[in-house]
Amino acid sequence: MTFAAVRKMALALEGVEEASSYGTPAFKVRGTMLARLRPELNALVVHMSIEGREELIAADPETYFITDHYLKYPYVLVQLGRVHPDAMQDLLRGAWRSAAASKKPTKRRGTRGKLDE
Secondary structure (H helix, E strand, O other): OOHHHHHHHHHOOOOEEEEEEOOEEEEEEOOEEEEEEEHHHOEEEEEOOHHHHHHHHHHOOOOEEOOHHHOOOOEEEEEOOOOOHHHHHHHHHHHHHHHHHHOOOOOOEOOOOOEOO
């Protein structure tokens, strides 16, 4: 799997924008990072639950892994040279659902104290 293919998948998701994170290409929705490239590892960092990450790593540790930096954060690293495109699509969709759900637009108070719709 190439990063170009990942880019195409990520940008096809509603509201996803290409950005940068720590000087590397990343994808965000409403300011929340879904994924970012780690070129020195030929891997993509993808947002997901720690529990889900543990299951993936147990099932296929050559494709899914973490570094010490990510131990306490809800991300998994995905080896681009090993991951199946369908699996990558599922991971990106899951990251998108999680980010989209956590960043719902909020109502704000107008000048007279009423809620703006």
